Amino acid sequence: MNRYFKLVNFEFNRFLKIYLVLIGITIISQIIGVIVKSNQYLNMANDQIQGGSMSSSEFINQYGPISLYEIIQTLWFLGPIALCIVSLIIYVFFIWYRDWLGKNTFVYRLFMLPTARINIYFAKATTVFLMVLGLIALQLLLLPVEAWILQWIVPFDFRIDMSIREITGIFHYFAILFPNTIVQFIIHYGIGFMAVFVVFTAILFERSYRWKGILFGIIYGVLALLLFFAPVLLQATILYEFFYPIELLVLQMITGLTVIAGSIWMSNYLLNKKIRIW
Amino acid sequence: MKRYWKLISIVLIIVLVIGTFYIQSSMAASNYPEFVIETVSGNQEEVEQLSLLANYRNGMIYDNVTITENGAEYVSEGSFLEQLEGSYANAEIKRLQEDYRHFMRGKTGSPRLFFEDQSKVAYADLSMETLNNRYKPSDFSFDISVLDKDSDKNTSFELPLPERESYNFVSMEGVYIVGGEMKLITHNSKGRAGSVEIHVYSINIDTEEIVGDEVILKSEEINDNSFLEIRKENANGNLDSNRNVLFEYETFEEVKINEWESYLEPTEKDFIVYNLETNEREVLNLPEEIRDSANAVFVSDEKIYFAQEADGKPEILIYDFDTERIEAKQSFSIQSPVSELVFNIKNDKLYITSSYMNMRTKATILILDLKTGETLYEGFIKMENPRTEQMDYELYIRGTEIE
DSSP states (O other): OHHHHHHHHHHHHHHHHHHHHHHHHHHHHHHHHHHHHHHHHHHHHHHHHHTTSSOHHHHHHHHOOBOHHHHHTSHHHHHHHHHHHHHHHHHHHHHHHTTTOTTTTHHHHHHHSSSOTHHHHHHHHHHHHHHHHHHHHHHHHHHHHHHHHHHHHSOGGGBOOOOHHHHHHHSHHHHHHSOSSHHHHHHHHHHHHHHHHHHHHHHHHHHHHHHHHHHHHHHHHHHHHHHHHHHHHHHHTTTTTOSOHHHHHHHHHHHHHHHHHHHHHHHHHIIIIIOOOO | OGGGHHHHHHHHHHHHHHHHHHHHHHHSOOSSOEEEEEEEEEOGGGGGGEEEEEEEEETTEEEEEEEETTEEEEGGGSOHHHHHTOTTSOHHHHHHHHHTTTTTTTOOSOGGGEEEOSSEEEEEEEEEEOOSSSSSOEEEEEEEEEEETTTTEEEEEEEEOTTGGGEEEEEEEEEEEETTEEEEEEEEEETTTTEEEEEEEEEETTTTEEEEEEEEEEOOSOOTTEEEEEEEOOSTTSOOOOSEEEEEEEEEEEEESSSSOEEEEEEEEEEEEEETTTTEEEEOOOOTTSOTTOEEEEEOSSEEEEEEEETTEEEEEEEETTTTEEEEEEEOOOOSOGGGEEEEEETTEEEEEESEEESSSOOEEEEEETTTOOEEEEEEEEEESOOGGGTTOEEEEEEEEEO
């Protein structure tokens, strides 16, 4: 257990610099976005009202008040989120391949540690997961700050104040990242975690059999996908509408856990018996 | 421990922030307004059985809501499991799913596909082939299932629709079992656009064959600028087990205003009753008091309930099949047109609800005793403790359910 924590800490610190850069970009870009968009809106309002073409209430009627909802849908806001997502997806691969790269293959030393090799796998998965959840927490912390900046710039009559819950509920992409209930949160991120395990296993296939391994990895991924979605596929085809929603949920949980267990077992086997260091 | 401080702090931040977010949102005051039913007069017990199914809308916010005497329940505020079960599914279907869980597997769709009486539950739907690289569906057939309640025996079979090549489209309008025989009412469209036939197929459940195919209504003498609409009147989404099926047969003529604009002028409207026991069809010879604009809101074994406007006031007329007369007439004090009211009838009680509400218009609820004509209950929907940002709401009441 102690070894596992050491490994997590090690992996975490190895990526920390890039991670802090991602956090920095997100904070700066989103806050600049709020300031820029609020000011644009206010300038437009000033032009129209001071230009004498309409009163402030006419302006609000025609252009509508501003809220975080409008600001969220700009590149200032979604850009850094997309950047973080892409970076973390690359990191899922990078976290393994970096150990094989470089002058002296670091993975050799890693595998020689007096601990079960599967701990390395768990440590890497945990690190990815912490990084993902860390960014989610960051966004949840940023939203109230951004709401506050908006309130500070735009006068009351020209804005709609929304609670964090309203913002996350109303915007579809956010509803995936911040589901309504804790149960859904566990389901969404459980599926994400499962996907990370499957990709890790596919990477280990490649690391074990190289070119042939890519094919094995892809086959493994497809099989995992088919197994996980088997209840839904059955429901849509031969057993049309056979399962009630709650039964479907339980079946999906079972297949999901099976895929996770299968991936861990497979990875353990590959790490202990098949992995190639050179 | 010291070397782990970065890791420990990120774990703490994650747990605290995400934890707070979900704890707060589960305890936070609802974003949606509370609606209650406020009694004006009458016995409050009468309204206890009533649930109003409504859509709530306020700017970008939109949700399904059920309003009862106890308050408003929004779909998106239900637990995940409640949302999963589809809390706005039809109440009759939900009850059937609870009572006959195995039989109801794989059976979806509207209540008109189901039938229930003391001894049987039945289901029939049309299956068709749509993946034939052709423009119209083909190979129509009946998918039939019957559950015998006593023996718990489940029979399922499929029957090809007679003369199925000649139809463009077929839809199921009603499923009945009368005297041990299954009757399926379908709406078949044929050949050129607008040509419609209403069929009654009789099916022997024991031998699993079609023993009768009768056309009870059809449109042939329709010219190019006329339209026909045949509607089967339903008992408000309840499973109807009537012996009488009521059809509304309405033709429209296209009247051109100018080159671009035209409107449809109703030319003829008939109510036709088909008796499932005697297989007789009758065009109702309605008394003059029932106007052309009248809606049939409910049909029972002996009576039809019509709603219409008279002198700017809505009224209900109860028409008796046997005596061919208006048995009772009742006007009531809601200041809105019939088209903006929702009707439901159960146990000789008539439930009338306004179908729309916002900050300025009031939604009234009335419960009348159809036997005595007495008003049993009067009330209205009230928004409780409205907040300013909730003021611009709209509430559409799309139906009612009575326990």
